[in-house]
Amino acid sequence: MPTALCVLVLAGLAVPAGAAAKSEPSTPPDGSASAGAPAIPAPTRAASPVRANRLASEPVGLLPNKVATPFVYPTQPIVLAWSHVPGAVSYRVEISDTPGFSNVVWEATTDQNRASPETLLPDGRYWWRVRATDAAGTAGAMSRVARFAKTWPNAISGQVVSAQPGGPAVTHVLLNPYLRWGAVPGAKEYDVEVAAGGQFGAPMFFGEHIHAPFATPAVAGVLPDDTYRWRVRARDPNDNPGPWTEAGPSLTKAWVRPNMTAPADDAVTHDLRLRWDPVPGAESYEVQISDRIHVWSGDRLKVNQSTSSTSLTPTLAEQKAKEMGLGELWWRVRPVAGGRYGTWSPARHVTWATPGSTSSTPTLSSTGDSDTSLMPQLAWTPATGATIYRIDIAGDPSFNNIFESQITSNTSWTSRVPLPDNQVGTGYHWRVIWGSGTTVEDPQWMVAEDAAPAGMFRKQTRVTPTSAYLGAVTQAPLVSWSAVAGIARYEVELSQDQRFGTDARRATIWGTGFVPGTAQGEKTLADGTWYWRVRGVDGGGKG
Secondary structure (H helix, E strand, O other): OOHHHHHHHHHOOOOOOOOOOOOOOOOOOOOOOOOOOOOOOOOOOOOOHHHHOHHHHOOOOOEOOOOOOOEEOOOOOOOEEOOOOOOEEEEEEEEEOOOOOOOEEEEEEEOOOEEOOOOOOOOEEEEEEEEEEEOOOOEOOOOOOEEEEEEOOOOOOOOEEEOOOOOOEOOEEOOOOEEEOOOOOOOOEEEEEEEEOOOOOOOOEEEEEEOOOEEOHHHOOOOOOEEEEEEEEEEOOOOOEOOOOOOOOOEEEOOOOOOEEEOOOOEEEOOOOEEEOOOOOOOEEEEEEEOOOOOOOHHHEEEEEEEOOOEEOOOHHHHHHOOOOOEEEEEEEEEEEOOEEOOOOOOEEEEEOOOOOOEOOOOEEEOOOEOOOOOOOEEEOOEOOOOEEEEEEEOOOOOOOEEEEEEEOOOEEOOOOOOOOOOOOOOEEEEEEEEOOOOOOOOOEOOOHHHOOEEEEOEOOOOOEOOOOOOOOOOOOOEEEOOOOOOOEEEEEEEOOOOOOOOOEEEEEOOOEEOOOOOOOOOOOOOOOOEEEEEEEOOOOOO
């Protein structure tokens, strides 16, 4: 409300809006004039230049007024300008994405004859107009409508798929791909989709609001084997998305089969210890033993077990459960990680037979200390007259703290769930006790526990960082580490405090590297000095 009108209202004078107040002499109630009393002057309102010349109140010369040359974000801010209107004290500017201004996307009042939207507009064509207001509060004539366009050259290039963080371009990966692309000027975040066969309506991985030109499904899990396409788009600081890139060349994710190492195909052995090489990224393996070729179900499937090691020996209970006896057997193995299964190995044939030679006391051997998540393979020579063996694994030489105890009719054992890492300088102790029985309930042990042969091994999983930075970095860094046999997922911590307290940033990665700020909903790193560390999580869920 104009100041003059406020004064009139506060004074209690009923003066129609826009009417001039008349000056009349002050008269006492009795009708006689008060001698010497000054007359009360009538209030006056500010003159309105708009009312005086409405034709001149229309802003003209609106620039820009073309769409052929759009404003280019982020190098060219949107600036709108028009001619000065005489007597104007403010201007109201409106921008719409429709010619009829049914949807005003930005509006503001300014005392200058120019304006620059403080918000980022999506790419497109726009209509805009302006109206002046004078000191009396009278709005002038609306300007004619002008036009402008805004564009963001956010095409993404340099898309690369690698099998290792920051590695060379590939078209085939074993576990998870690592995706990177060229940074887009003015981009705040990126969205990434990975879909089987390019079916982006149901992506297998969707990363939203990623703060760096890097992404990997390893932050969410493990992709199943398939053929994939992937695409990426940028977002500006106002969350306006750019267009998706065209889906790049197809990417094949196919896990390799385990390489079986022993027993040799068609071998004859008294020790049914099945062995294979570790598969990169596997956290466990599924092993099947059948007494009929090509049959992997029903009564013919004698053993169907999982292990986190690269060796499996059936227990006595597993042997008895399906009446698995000496003779011809077939076995196969496949890797597992994050609930995703790899490909079965070819079936291998073996004949399980009685020992050809024995000794009064077994001789123990093992594959030695472990600096991975894989447990050492423990073996011994057959004892004369023995039909079953018990393996005890303890944390002390007196076997008062036994971690695991198993019974088998074979002469080997490998723990299927990794035992916790030893403290530096300590280890595990193991012993073998033999008996002439055939059941767990009646083992008929043939040696006293104190007289049983014993051995020792250590387990200390080691993860080695492979990325190093000297001096300051301006972009979110890629942190990476070496792969560890038996480990599929890793826990990473970043902190500005070397004690890694409650404010530390934590992430679980199904791979060997990531860029902080690229997991779902994860914030970027603040400026400053950061420390980071990583550890593997084994098949038993232990870090």
